Amino acid sequence: MDSQVVANRYIQLQRALFNEQQSLKEQFLPHIKKMFGDNPLNREVPVLMQLPRPIPIELYRASLQAVSHIISDNEPHIKQDIYKLISELSDQQADQWIKAAIKYEMTYFHNLAKKQHVSDWLPHFLAEQAFRPFAQGIAHLHASIMTEFNVMGTCPCCGEPPRLGKVTRDQKTSLACPRCETQWYKQRLACVHCGDDKEENTFHLTIKEDESVHIEICSTCNNYLKLIDRSSYPETMSASLLDLQTIHLDFAAQEEGFGDDNY
Ligand SMILES: [Zn+2]
Ligand SMILES: [Zn+2]
Numbered sequence: 001m002d003s004q005v006v007a008n009r010y011i012q013l014q015r016a017l018f019n020e021q022q023s024l025k026e027q028f029l030p031h032i033k034k035m036f037g038d039n040p041l042n043r044e045v046p047v048l049m050q051l052p053r054p055i056p057i058e059l060y061r062a063s064l065q066a067v068s069h070i071i072s073d074n075e076p077h078i079k080q081d082i083y084k085l086i087s088e089l090s091d092q093q094a095d096q097w098i099k100a101a102i103k104y105e106m107t108y109f110h111n112l113a114k115k116q117h118v119s120d121w122l123p124h125f126l127a128e129q130a131f132r133p134f135a136q137g138i139a140h141l142h143a144s145i146m147t148e149f150n151v152m153g154t155c156p157c158c159g160e161p162p163r164l165g166k167v168t169r170d171q172k173t174s175l176a177c178p179r180c181e182t183q184w185y186k187q188r189l190a191c192v193h194c195g196d197d198k199e200e201n202t203f204h205l206t207i208k209e210d211e212s213v214h215i216e217i218c219s220t221c222n223n224y225l226k227l228i229d230r231s232s233y234p235e236t237m238s239a240s241l242l243d244l245q246t247i248h249l250d251f252a253a254q255e256e257g258f259g260d261d262n263y
Contacts, residue, residue: 011244013074017129018238020070024063024133025140031059032137043149046159047142048102048135048180055098055134057091064094064130071126081118085126097127128179135180146184153192157182162192163250164243165216166230173227176239183239194221205252213246215253223260224253 035053064086072079100108109124139157149156155177165173165186173186190197196218205215212232216225226249253259
């Protein structure tokens with residue numbers, strides 16, 4: 001399969017969004033620091049689920065404005081729909097957007113799309129992209145303690161199921177979260193999804209045209225993990241972009257019937 005299945009335009013949009021999110025993240029860091037204070041954190045629950053104070057609505061609105069601007073510039077045909085969604089957003093609704101984005105409440109966003117007569121994917125995309133600077137900021141602030149967390153294999157910062165791993169030359173795998181950019185290490189031989197650690201239950205799908213990537217599949221839970229050779233991609237490339245650049249692996253795995261509805 002062609003590894004350039006994702007339109008260049010979409011990659012460009014994601015790159016622009018990521019750059020903006022990084023600058024918003026820097027801007028929000030002092031506020032995020034204040035939100036957490038010195039509260040002790042439970043190492044068995046993702047950091048994001050332990051937010052001691054809500055994300056300030058005015059900051060979320062600023063983020064929403066900034067990402068809306070970028071999306072409208074890149075996709076002018078949905079400018080009106082974006083405007084329709086955010087122009088009359090009340091504080092209460094903005095707060096609901098944040099909560100629904102954190103909890104991945106897709107039903108909420110699907111209903112909103114129906115009610116506002118906009119594309120089904122748009123409300124969640126907007127809410128999630130505006131939320132990412134906060135997720136990335138929270139990850140940044142807690143980067144040094146991420147290895148102390150054990151949250152059933154999910155991202156220790158945001159709870160996202162793992163889907164992307166980078167393999168080093170000595171066969172160590174670091175997992176990278178495309179949502180909050182957290183990196184953490186995979187336990188050797190254990191399936192990241194169900195924890196099965198029997199080697200015979202793991203097999204690999206390779207892609208003929210690309211030797212730098214493969215898919216690790218668990219026959220116990222039928223789920224998969226995309227694995228890339230760390231040296232084949234620039235160290236500075238964000239996990240969100242890597243995830244997008246390797247989307248052909250998701251298509252290959254899903255075509256074979258692997259993965260679940262979260263993918
Ligand atoms: Zn994450
Ligand atoms: Zn498994």
